[in-house]
Amino acid sequence: MASTETVDRITSTDRIFDELFARIVGLDLLPGTKISETDVAKSFGYSRQPVREAFTRLANLNLLLIRPQRATIVRPFSRDLIANARFVRAAIELEVVRTAAQSRNVAFDADLKASLRGQRDAIAAEDTKAFHDLDYDFHRLLCLSAGRPFAFEMIAANKAQVDRLCMLSLTSTEAMQTLYEDHDGLVQALFGQDAEAADRILRQHLNRLDPIIDAIYTTHKGYFEE
Amino acid sequence: MASTETVDRITSTDRIFDELFARIVGLDLLPGTKISETDVAKSFGYSRQPVREAFTRLANLNLLLIRPQRATIVRPFSRDLIANARFVRAAIELEVVRTAAQSRNVAFDADLKASLRGQRDAIAAEDTKAFHDLDYDFHRLLCLSAGRPFAFEMIAANKAQVDRLCMLSLTSTEAMQTLYEDHDGLVQALFGQDAEAADRILRQHLNRLDPIIDAIYTTHKGYFEE
DNA sequence: ACACGAAAACTTGCATACTAGTCAACAAGA
DNA sequence: TCTTGTTGACTAGTATGCAAGTTTTCGTGT
Numbered sequence: 155m156a157s158t159e160t161v162d163r164i165t166s167t168d169r170i171f172d173e174l175f176a177r178i179v180g181l182d183l184l185p186g187t188k189i190s191e192t193d194v195a196k197s198f199g200y201s202r203q204p205v206r207e208a209f210t211r212l213a214n215l216n217l218l219l220i221r222p223q224r225a226t227i228v229r230p231f232s233r234d235l236i237a238n239a240r241f242v243r244a245a246i247e248l249e250v251v252r253t254a255a256q257s258r259n260v261a262f263d264a265d266l267k268a269s270l271r272g273q274r275d276a277i278a279a280e281d282t283k284a285f286h287d288l289d290y291d292f293h294r295l296l297c298l299s300a301g302r303p304f305a306f307e308m309i310a311a312n313k314a315q316v317d318r319l320c321m322l323s324l325t326s327t328e329a330m331q332t333l334y335e336d337h338d339g340l341v342q343a344l345f346g347q348d349a350e351a352a353d354r355i356l357r358q359h360l361n362r363l364d365p366i367i368d369a370i371y372t373t374h375k376g377y378f379e380e
Numbered sequence: 381m382a383s384t385e386t387v388d389r390i391t392s393t394d395r396i397f398d399e400l401f402a403r404i405v406g407l408d409l410l411p412g413t414k415i416s417e418t419d420v421a422k423s424f425g426y427s428r429q430p431v432r433e434a435f436t437r438l439a440n441l442n443l444l445l446i447r448p449q450r451a452t453i454v455r456p457f458s459r460d461l462i463a464n465a466r467f468v469r470a471a472i473e474l475e476v477v478r479t480a481a482q483s484r485n486v487a488f489d490a491d492l493k494a495s496l497r498g499q500r501d502a503i504a505a506e507d508t509k510a511f512h513d514l515d516y517d518f519h520r521l522l523c524l525s526a527g528r529p530f531a532f533e534m535i536a537a538n539k540a541q542v543d544r545l546c547m548l549s550l551t552s553t554e555a556m557q558t559l560y561e562d563h564d565g566l567v568q569a570l571f572g573q574d575a576e577a578a579d580r581i582l583r584q585h586l587n588r589l590d591p592i593i594d595a596i597y598t599t600h601k602g603y604f605e606e
Numbered sequence: 607a608c609a610c611g612a613a614a615a616c617t618t619g620c621a622t623a624c625t626a627g628t629c630a631a632c633a634a635g636a
Numbered sequence: 637t638c639t640t641g642t643t644g645a646c647t648a649g650t651a652t653g654c655a656a657g658t659t660t661t662c663g664t665g666t
Contacts, residue, residue, distance in 0.1 A: 214440065429650050
């Protein structure tokens with residue numbers, strides 16, 4: 155999303171955006187929470203202006219809901235928005251792995267293998283935080299391997315919508331193991347230039363969220379819109 | 381991009397955004413053109429504030445390049461940005477047509493057929509403008525038919541980057557005929573629930589831009605960055 | 607004529623004040 | 637008790653002024 159050309163210096167808006175983004179995705183700010191430009195400005199020690207611009211960016215990511223002359227709230231979960239975000243993310247990532255499988259670029263093979271090793275270690279240590287970080291990086295590596303770093307920005311933007319929801323679900327060791335096996339199968343498919351297998355495995359991988367999201371919908375209906 | 385929930389009233393920012401968007405995509409404002417918040421504010425009769433917010437939105441779409449304390453310019457064409465935009469658009473639309481083919485929804489069949497008829501008429505009348513509009517609508521119909529209206533918003537956002545470039549290329553009757561045949565084949569693949577054929581045809585369809593973009597790169601290098 | 611430097615004229619980022627609209631609380635009346 | 641109307645405390649949208657930095661201009665010195 156950011157300019158790819160100039161080394162934009164970090165502005166107040168950037169700082170506020172980053173901080174709020176982390177708080178929202180980390181569920182530090184729960185869906186439905188009212189959040190006012192004035193209050194945030196005071197707490198950050200800036201004026202309303204940069205806060206306002208950060209709000210606009212977050213609203214574009216569907217993380218805030220700006221209601222003119224009423225209030226701005228942390229956007230509640232929406233099954234529609236989540237479905238859309240997942241569809242787009244899947245579409246992009248599927249094309250990424252097909253590309254990566256068909257036009258092999260061995261430059262990232264070592265990184266992919268290292269990531270898998272790291273994931274195994276995280277599972278052994280039952281370190282869900284580390285696993286989550288490695289998972290993030292793994293999917294980024296897939297994009298790099300396909301020569302489409304930009305694709306990951308799009309994926310990340312859509313992931314955010316789902317990630318904050320999944321914060322509500324504990325990741326078990328078994329779940330991590332399953333995800334790891336998907337990753338491993340995906341890498342093997344890439345190395346074997348088997349685009350069809352990569353497609354199939356990634357679809358299954360991304361669909362594993364279905365029951366999790368459904369479960370959260372029933373247990374945390376209050377965080378959903380309406 | 382806009383909120384899907386409330387009927388947001390149209391703000392000054394919206395008006396300025398829409399107008400500038402049309403001017404940029406319509407090449408009324410050429411790539412590289414300097415454009416200042418103050419000047420635009422004066423010409424619209426608003427203050428700098430709404431102009432500034434419209435600028436931010438356009439910059440997010442990679443249509444403006446805001447260079448702090450220097451100037452804001454209409455973003456020059458970038459082969460990287462165009463490649464990225466096309467990749468993302470293709471990824472999403474491919475998944476759209478695969479979905480539309482596999483889980484048929486006949487509700488839009490009549491609209492699709494009507495669009496094809498309209499396209500034939502536009503070609504007969506050599507009306508490129510009408511054809512372009514119908515083409516836009518056709519791809520929107522594909523998304524609707526797949527039950528993914530949101531996907532078209534993403535496609536449109538990425539299309540803008542390419543559309544303004546293609547304004548530099550005249551559309552011949554033969555070219556329109558080729559595009560029509562793609563559309564027709566695509567619809568037949570959908571009706572026949574042949575996801576593989578739909579995938580193949582759409583890839584070919586989207587790749588037809590390759591030589592056009594290359595040609596424009598050589599004939600209008602001045603509009604490209606660096 | 608040319609190189610150089612200072613200043614003026616720009617630019618966007620940020621701060622602050624004002625406007626118009628929404629909502630909630632509360633008092634008055636039935 | 638319940639309904640209703642008014643008031644005041646919020647909200648975001650907009651206008652404007654200042655700060656910091658870049659670019660251009662133009663005059664000066666060689």
